[in-house]
Amino acid sequence: AFTNNSGSSLTLGGNLNFNADNSIFNNHSTVAITGDITANNTDDDDNQVINNSSAILSFTNMDGLPTGTGDGGFLTILNGGTINQSGTFLDIQNSTDTSNDINNLSGGIWNYSGTGHDTNLRLFANNGINDFNYTRNGAQNIITPVAGNGYSNISLETAGAKAALANFNVYGDWSRSGAASFTPAGFTVTLSGSRAQSVTAAGSETFAGLTIDNDFGVSPQITTNNDVTVTGVLTMTDGNVNLNGNSITLSNSTAGALLHSGGWMYGGSVARARPASTTIAVGSDHSLFPLGSAWDWRPFYAGQTNGTTAGTMTVTHT
Numbered sequence: 001a002f003t004n005n006s007g008s009s010l011t012l013g014g015n016l017n018f019n020a021d022n023s024i025f026n027n028h029s030t031v032a033i034t035g036d037i038t039a040n041n042t043d044d045d046d047n048q049v050i051n052n053s054s055a056i057l058s059f060t061n062m063d064g065l066p067t068g069t070g071d072g073g074f075l076t077i078l079n080g081g082t083i084n085q086s087g088t089f090l091d092i093q094n095s096t097d098t099s100n101d102i103n104n105l106s107g108g109i110w111n112y113s114g115t116g117h118d119t120n121l122r123l124f125a126n127n128g129i130n131d132f133n134y135t136r137n138g139a140q141n142i143i144t145p146v147a148g149n150g151y152s153n154i155s156l157e158t159a160g161a162k163a164a165l166a167n168f169n170v171y172g173d174w175s176r177s178g179a180a181s182f183t184p185a186g187f188t189v190t191l192s193g194s195r196a197q198s199v200t201a202a203g204s205e206t207f208a209g210l211t212i213d214n215d216f217g218v219s220p221q222i223t224t225n226n227d228v229t230v231t232g233v234l235t236m237t238d239g240n241v242n243l244n245g246n247s248i249t250l251s252n253s254t255a256g257a258l259l260h261s262g263g264w265m266y267g268g269s270v271a272r273a274r275p276a277s278t279t280i281a282v283g284s285d286h287s288l289f290p291l292g293s294a295w296d297w298r299p300f301y302a303g304q305t306n307g308t309t310a311g312t313m314t315v316t317h318t
Helices: none
Strands: 002-004 009-012 016-018 024-027 030-033 037-039 047-051 056-059 075-079 082-085 102-104 109-112 131-134 140-142 153-156 160-164 168-170 174-176 180-183 188-191 197-201 204-207 209-213 222-224 227-230 234-238 247-250 258-260 269-274 311-316
Touching: 037 075, 047 056, 075 082, 153 180, 174 180, 180 204, 197 204, 209 227
Parallel strands: 002 024, 009 030, 016 037, 024 047, 030 056, 047 075, 056 082, 075 102, 082 109, 109 131, 131 153, 140 160, 153 174, 160 180, 168 188, 174 197, 188 209, 197 222, 204 227, 209 234, 227 247, 234 258, 247 269
Antiparallel strands: 269 311
């Protein structure tokens, strides 16, 4: 094991290369690696990089097999400090071994500028409250965390489209700033925290699918700081949303555009696209505007006959 003690700054020219099993690089201060963190070969396993609270670690890629392509050695990172990663994740072993995981721990900040990562990557980013920031100046793929895990706070920053590759959960705050854009690509983001959450985006935010499933004991569970559009399906399972003077628009006019079993929205307006030549029964989710006040559920239902033309209806509770 190697330990970089508190108060000691270290610069490594080239790669940090693990050429054995069960080795630990333990950082308590500042380490700048000009190259990559690598496992030398496929049989160099169970190696760890530990970046402790208040420590700063910078590197380019994490590469399990730097001499070729394919499955590399088991290599895990445990981050409780700040990581500045200018590259991506390469040659990751297709394994559920815990020594092959990437962990952003409570208090951790991970500034990630890479893209094109190995899809075998196992990311755990909901270990307590932490930040995972997409900071590439250009297009970037959003890493899909391991099923059952997700992101704590996620931030999409700088210019370029940040693209979802699958459905994923967010247990903390959603933030998009600067010239960054979000490409939902037909996937669903689930806001599923047990603490208050917020959605903050430059201009407005568009989700393909959005699920509200927050069980925090104090209302509002979620606050929006901008307009939100859902082009696919909005699923409301648990939790109230303070629209905070903004609107939420369901641009999908089909019967399944809203699935509601709990929670409501207040402090703004709900707009729904209305289909032409379609009968909508009052009392159905297709007719529902899930509104209320800060304290009370006050749903509004609008049905229609099949002779109606297409359009949009907006409802605000006052």
